[in-house]
Amino acid sequence: MFKRFEQDKRPPVQIFVDGIAVAARQGDTVSAALLASSCDVRRSTAVSGALRLPYCMMGVCFDCLVTIDGVGNRQGCLVPVTEGMQIEIQKGKREIGK
Amino acid sequence: MTVAPKREDYDVVVIGAGPAGLAAAATSAEAGLSTLLLDENIGPGGQVFRAIASTPVTERNQLGADYWVGADLVQALRASNAEVIHRATVWSLDRNLEIAVSVGGASAFVKAKRVILATGALERPFPIPGWTLPGVMTAGAAQTMLKSSALVPDRRTVIAGQGPLLWLLAAQILRLGGRIDRILDTTERGNYFAALPHAFAFLASPYFRKGLSMMREVKAKVQVVSGVTELAASGDGQLAGVSYVAGGKRETIPADLLLLHQGVVPNVNLAMAAGVDHRWDDLQLCWSPVLDASGNSSVAGIAIAGDGAGIGGASAAVVRGRIAARAAAEALAPAAAAKLPALATLRSDLAKAERGRTFLDTLFRPAPQFRIPAGDTIVCRCEEVTAKDILDAVAIGATGPNQLKAYRRTGMGPCQGRLCGLTVTELMAQARAKTPQEIGYYRLRAPVKPITLAELAAVPKSEDDIKAVVRG
Numbered sequence: 296m297f298k299r300f301e302q303d304k305r306p307p308v309q310i311f312v313d314g315i316a317v318a319a320r321q322g323d324t325v326s327a328a329l330l331a332s333s334c335d336v337r338r339s340t341a342v343s344g345a346l347r348l349p350y351c352m353m354g355v356c357f358d359c360l361v362t363i364d365g366v367g368n369r370q371g372c373l374v375p376v377t378e379g380m381q382i383e384i385q386k387g388k389r390e391i392g393k
Numbered sequence: 394m395t396v397a398p399k400r401e402d403y404d405v406v407v408i409g410a411g412p413a414g415l416a417a418a419a420t421s422a423e424a425g426l427s428t429l430l431l432d433e434n435i436g437p438g439g440q441v442f443r444a445i446a447s448t449p450v451t452e453r454n455q456l457g458a459d460y461w462v463g464a465d466l467v468q469a470l471r472a473s474n475a476e477v478i479h480r481a482t483v484w485s486l487d488r489n490l491e492i493a494v495s496v497g498g499a500s501a502f503v504k505a506k507r508v509i510l511a512t513g514a515l516e517r518p519f520p521i522p523g524w525t526l527p528g529v530m531t532a533g534a535a536q537t538m539l540k541s542s543a544l545v546p547d548r549r550t551v552i553a554g555q556g557p558l559l560w561l562l563a564a565q566i567l568r569l570g571g572r573i574d575r576i577l578d579t580t581e582r583g584n585y586f587a588a589l590p591h592a593f594a595f596l597a598s599p600y601f602r603k604g605l606s607m608m609r610e611v612k613a614k615v616q617v618v619s620g621v622t623e624l625a626a627s628g629d630g631q632l633a634g635v636s637y638v639a640g641g642k643r644e645t646i647p648a649d650l651l652l653l654h655q656g657v658v659p660n661v662n663l664a665m666a667a668g669v670d671h672r673w674d675d676l677q678l679c680w681s682p683v684l685d686a687s688g689n690s691s692v693a694g695i696a697i698a699g700d701g702a703g704i705g706g707a708s709a710a711v712v713r714g715r716i717a718a719r720a721a722a723e724a725l726a727p728a729a730a731a732k733l734p735a736l737a738t739l740r741s742d743l744a745k746a747e748r749g750r751t752f753l754d755t756l757f758r759p760a761p762q763f764r765i766p767a768g769d770t771i772v773c774r775c776e777e778v779t780a781k782d783i784l785d786a787v788a789i790g791a792t793g794p795n796q797l798k799a800y801r802r803t804g805m806g807p808c809q810g811r812l813c814g815l816t817v818t819e820l821m822a823q824a825r826a827k828t829p830q831e832i833g834y835y836r837l838r839a840p841v842k843p844i845t846l847a848e849l850a851a852v853p854k855s856e857d858d859i860k861a862v863v864r865g
Binding site: 296297298299300301302303304305320322323324327328330331337340342343345346347348349350351352353354355356357358360368372373375 | 433434435440444447449450451452480515516525527528529530531533534535537538541542543544545546547548569570571630631649650660774775776777806807808811812842843
């Protein structure tokens with residue numbers, strides 16, 4: 296849905312989305328990096344299992360919830376990517392202990 | 394910069410590093426007050442100046458001159474002695490001006506003599522059929538990605554709604570080589586007449602010239618459909634099409650991305666949880682805090698500046714931030730306050746910045762059908778509650794938003810009513826033939842953002858704290 300502007304010269308950062316290497320850029324939030332990737336990054340909701348993608352990108356809607364480095368229910372739009380970060384697309388509720 | 398606050402007490406704590414917060418913190422520190430600025434985002438700027446210190450979109454005319462004003466505010470703040478913490482989520486503020494803030498997964502408590510809330514605005518909910526589908530986002534979301542990551546739409550894209558931000562975003566997307574297939578303008582025809590009496594002030598404001606040239610820039614490249622009276626998104630687990638009615642004619646177009654926008658409203662959660670009185674604003678159709686001319690709220694020591702004080706735009710937010718900080722300085726260090734810009738000057742700056750606002754509010758007042766949905770349209774995105782569910786609850790006795798929580802859990806999901814609260818109030822008001830003021834709003838409480846029990850349990854405790862809850 297989104298492409299990178301050709302004049303964007305920020306250094307690359309490699310993250311992993313469900314184990315697959317994805318090229319992000321320094322300064323991207325997790326949600327922006329996910330939306331810029333070609334992966335299917337739709338989460339499913341805790342209530343009905345409906346598929347969602349981020350809606351507001353500013354910390355309000357919680358539709359960007361994602362598991363980051365083993366911690367569930369993080370707001371991906373508020374977390375910057377770091378080298379080697381492990382992202383898991385969250386399906387349904389946050390799991391206990393995660 | 395994601396470290397806990399250095400001290401336990403501050404003269405002034407400012408919450409939010411958008412235009413109002415940046416100006417307030419710099420002014421407060423300039424007056425020699427110990428100042429802490431807490432902000433949830435990665436860097437300064439809030440929404441309007443998002444990523445101002447880091448944006449990869451560096452050619453100044455791409456984002457526009459109004460954006461780069463933010464760089465001066467950041468520079469002034471950095472030149473001051475204010476302590477600034479980003480990625481700091483304030484989850485509690487009480488009447489004793491005690492603030493709980495989560496930084497890097499651990500919570501700290503600080504106490505302030507004065508608190509300036511600069512938590513800004515969020516986009517008004519736009520509850521149309523299909524607005525929860527992947528591929529439907531707010532215009533602000535797209536603008537956030539554009540500013541902070543230079544990302545632009547590259548597949549079939551429709552922008553729908555109304556207001557200045559919509560045109561600015563469209564212009565920015567086009568300047569960066571992004572794709573927009575169609576713009577659906579939902580401005581009600583009648584609004585043009587209603588706004589006419591306020592046109593003089595608007596014509597004299599900078600909005601007019603800038604707005605006109607931006608609309609011209611966009612209309613030269615994109616098909617714009619005006620007078621849109623119905624709007625729906627459709628698809629199975631992914632947006633596939635947008636259908637709309639304009640001039641009595643229905644049309645459906647294929648789309649991969651739908652960006653919605655119908656103005657912004659104050660982000661009230663922290664202020665309301667602190668006990669600040671709010672009233673329903675009939676023109677802006679939202680809750681606004683009850684404030685005096687310096688931004689002081691009904692809770693002693695808490696002031697509100699910026700769009701959280703009622704929507705006024707970025708220039709007004711900057712001045713309101715300075716006024717609130719000046720008032721804090723007058724109370725805490727009168728001698729230092731005398732060296733700050735005079736109040737009369739600030740007030741005249743504010744009047745200038747607010748010129749034309751009534752015109753914009755009247756012209757872009759969203760139509761009822763885009764605020765008050767019906768049938769299966771989702772109202773509460775978190776708990777997936779529809780308009781019909783809410784009307785059914787009203788029919789069996791739910792009187793207001795707080796009772797409705799017990800019936801349907803509306804507003805009890807992670808967003809804590811931020812994306813359903815206004816819709817619930819207006820929907821229930823209409824169903825019960827009451828005013829929104831009479832229906833009221835959710836009773837908001839700390840924590841105003843979710844934190845884990847583990848983080849709460851790890852909060853430092855005194856012996857007295859433990860004695861208060863441990864038996865025997």
